[in-house]
Amino acid sequence: MSLNVSNLTVHHGAICAISQVSIAVPTGKLAAIIGSNGAGKTTLLRTISGLKHPTEGSMMWKGEKIVGIKPEALVRRGISHVSEGKSVIPELTVRENLELGAIWRRNSKESKESIDQVVSIFPRLGERIKQRADTLSGGERQMLAIGRAIMAKPQLLLLDEPSLGLAPLVVEQIFQTIRDLTTSMNLTVLLVEQNAMGALKIADLGIVLNLGKVVAVNHAQTLIDDPAVRAAYLGY
Amino acid sequence: MHKKQSRDIFLFILGGVVLYFLSGMVDELRVYQGATIAVYVIAISSIILLTGYSGQVSLGNGALMAVGAYAAAVAHIELKLPIILCFVVAVLAAAIGGALLGAAAARLSGPYLAGTTLALAIGLPSLANQFSVLGGEQGLLFDVGFPPLSLGEEFTQYKWFFWIAGLAALISMWVVKNILGSRYGRTWRAIRGNEVAAQLCGINIARSKILAFTVSAGIAGLAGALLSMTIGTVSPSAFPLALSLSLLTGAVISGISTLGGAMIGSVVLVAIPELAEAVANRIGSSERVTTNLPGFLMYALLILTVLFVPDGPVEQHRARKAKHLALKQ
């Protein structure tokens, strides 16, 4: 188990967002985290990446404790977080956004190679490499955000609702790309999604959160076949 | 509503009576300081209205005080109006200035507003040097005259200042309190809270902001005229940028949205030079330290307050209490 979260409790002021959540994700697997609004999915990711401090509980990544460590330090330990919505910097160019991802490595040669790699995965970014990020479409921005996260050569990738606001065809492409990346780069991925079906279809593992608690953990396919899950989250 | 109003009137009258007795008991210096405190109370309440309630940070109130002071002096000298009318002129002139400033600045916010009003604070008083009717560098005399004989021969000039300023402070505080409690006050707070939401409620933001500037300026103008009364002259050097900054300090210390706190701020502002002198004498320091220590203390106080108690002690206390209650549930 490369990522181990135990009894995690997180508060927003006086309100409890996550309560006693425990999850374990094996190396190289894609875990889809689904649940309705306010279930605590985003809070969970933000706590793992260090943006938020838990009230209780522990988190272990590759055998080391990561509670209380700043996000910028966690990036160096291989954790990359693509946060919801605002994950590119509009005023910077596509190239600059990508360079940001690898900036902490301070190796310009490696950085250039990584950019070439990202461009081969997302050719559209290559076409727009010199443009400002605010000229990109929603789908392209999401690609850019994921591309930037990959630049850091992460081992753990946290994705928060990458499909939000995107056209169905683009969503399919993004999901497929995420799946391919997980396999080709041997990533451990936590994919938070409202688009439960799309997420579960590409996932190995499924975790269902409701009102800050874990209500189901299973193989993704099992969850897809589960009638209760189907009724609550998959719409049929 | 009526009960509260009559209670307030009673409190103000009571305050007036207390002040009357106080003025008889203390020495001349304290009386003079009392007059200065009264002036600051009025000036600080203008900031509380503008910044604390309508959320516009303006450094120009010092300049607006100057406008009021000059208007009063000119009205006295050129138009030979009786003193009471001079003060009225001060309020009106400053209010017009405030309206103009508001019209120019209503679309600005944050650093742009601060920078613009800062520019005004530096620029406006120096204009007086340009026009001879304004007395140039030396300024104009503003002499309110001796206290009326009916008050007895023992009644000193400073006591007279104190009475005028004190009465003006009581009246203006009562007026301001009512304005802040009225629909206008609520509108300003709504704008400060969330401008877009306020607009969606049908509030005309620009008009409301300009109104805040106008009223605040009028109040500041009164304070300016009263300040000149205590000094005896009106000149550009009486209204430097430091004045606007000290008003802001006084307002922040009081709690920038609590009118009642204006007293605290004023007392602090008057107390600081005294305190500084005491400290300087205690450590037996050079002249350069003594001259600058009051400023040093005041600005240090401003920074500390903004850092640790930005909403003012009263508001901070209320907020903490509210959080406590929420957590209990």
Add this chain to the structure above:
Amino acid sequence: MDLVNTFLIGITSGTIYGLMAISIVLVWRSTRIVNFGVSGMALLSTYFGYEAMTRLESFWIGLAVAMIGGAVVGALVEILLIRLLEKHKSTGPIASVAPIIATLGLASLIRATAAMIWGGQDVRILAPVSNDGFTINGTTLVFSPLKLLILVTVLVLMLILSIIFQKTNIGLSLRASAYSPEIARLSGIKVNWVRTLGWALAGAAGAVAGMFETVNGNGALSPYSIESFLLLVIGFIAAVIGGLDSLIGAVIGGLVLGLMIAFVLMYVSSGLFFIAPFIILIIVLFIRPQGLFGAKAARRA
């Protein structure tokens, strides 16, 4: 001839305004705060330079010391003041303007401190080259070797800073930390230290402005000499004219403002020196609130 002289005066003071504007823009670009304390920081740095000069008798060493001192002061201000401001962020009425009030208070605090340490008397800083105007065909211009030096130095500084910001990794970190601290942190950037660096650079720029302003005048330095707040205001206006986000804009804004003020003083009335900035600012904010090079929606900070 008057025209040429006015033009030259305007250009020279304009470069110094540009420097102040650069300092303001640097802090704005890296921390999204307007540093109204820049005049105080510049004053203190200039005193550092003065102290160095009395001991080592060289303007250039004095300038270097001033710049280093300015950088240190800037960094200290960020660490001690700004971080605390961020931590204690309130939700009350002055939440958005607390940094403004705090930095204004800081400027005055520094001025009072300088007065306590060095006194209110003038001390002198001697320029490295002469301030006598060039003579062409028998007529003496107002332009002197000193003014030329100032002009060149500012342009070089601006160039260096622009290169740092646009072409280096550290510049990218500075910009990213200003536009979106969260994304910067998630990219592994130590945002806190990057902000400190931004303030340090701004402090150094302000130091140069302070030194040059002093020698460009009559070399007299006192806590009240950098007509501090006026210079601050003018620097701010120059930054606004240029668009708060652009270093090039800051310099151009400074030059434009310097020219405008020079022409107003010469051809309208010299007494308007103090009020002219206000009027120009109002006009600029009216016509083009985002400045010459700024992006839209710059009016609301």
